[in-house]
Amino acid sequence: METIKTTLRIAGIVKESIVDGPGIRLVVFAQGCKRRCPGCHNPQTHPFDGGKIININEILEMIDRNPLIDGITLSGGEPFEQAEAFAVLAEKVKEKGLNVMTYTGYTFEEIMKNLNTKAGWERLLKASDILVDGRFIQEERDLTLKFRGSKNQRIIDVKKSIENNRVEIILI
Ligand code: SF4
Numbered sequence: 001m002e003t004i005k006t007t008l009r010i011a012g013i014v015k016e017s018i019v020d021g022p023g024i025r026l027v028v029f030a031q032g033c034k035r036r037c038p039g040c041h042n043p044q045t046h047p048f049d050g051g052k053i054i055n056i057n058e059i060l061e062m063i064d065r066n067p068l069i070d071g072i073t074l075s076g077g078e079p080f081e082q083a084e085a086f087a088v089l090a091e092k093v094k095e096k097g098l099n100v101m102t103y104t105g106y107t108f109e110e111i112m113k114n115l116n117t118k119a120g121w122e123r124l125l126k127a128s129d130i131l132v133d134g135r136f137i138q139e140e141r142d143l144t145l146k147f148r149g150s151k152n153q154r155i156i157d158v159k160k161s162i163e164n165n166r167v168e169i170i171l172i
Helices: 054-062 079-095 108-113 119-126 158-164
Strands: 007-018 024-029 052-055 071-075 098-105 130-132 155-157
Touching: 007 054, 007 079, 007 155, 024 054, 024 079, 052 054, 054 079, 071 079, 079 098, 098 119, 108 119, 108 130, 119 158, 155 158
Parallel strands: 024 071, 071 098, 098 130
Antiparallel strands: 007 024, 007 052, 130 155
C-alpha cells in the first residue's frame, strides 16, 4: 500500500501575501535547500534539519479560515526536495478551486528530465499552475522584476508548457 506523506518540514508560513504571486496567497516556505546560491534571501531555509514539522491538514485549515485567499505559493528552501508531500498539499489546494504557484531552484527542463526518477516530481509539477524556475543568480539580480529575484528565472505556465513541449512564459 502506498504511504501518503502528510507532513512537511517548513521554514515558515505567511498567511497572506501579495508579493509572492498573483492575488492574495498563503505562502509555505520549505525547509532545506542544497544549492547555496550566493546572495540567497533565505539562508536560514538551507539546513535540512532546521525549521519545523507541520501536517498538511494544518495548512489546509489555515486556507479554509481565509475566504480571501486566491491560491498558495510554495517557496523555499526547495519544495522539490519534499515533492511528494508538497504534491499532496498542492492537489488538495486545487480541489478547493484555488491555484498553486511553485518556486524552485531547478529549471523546468531539469524537472522534466527527472519526472520518472524523482519521487513526487511529476505530481508536484502537474499540480502547479505556475512554476518560477531556476536558481537565484546574484549577477542577474533585478529589483524591478515582479515575483522573481534574478533575470534568469522564468514565470512558466506549466500546463501549456507540458502540452506544447516547450517552456511557455507568462508575461507579468
Ligand atoms: S535555490 Fe532558492 S532557497 Fe535555495 S539557495 Fe538558491 S535562492 Fe536560496
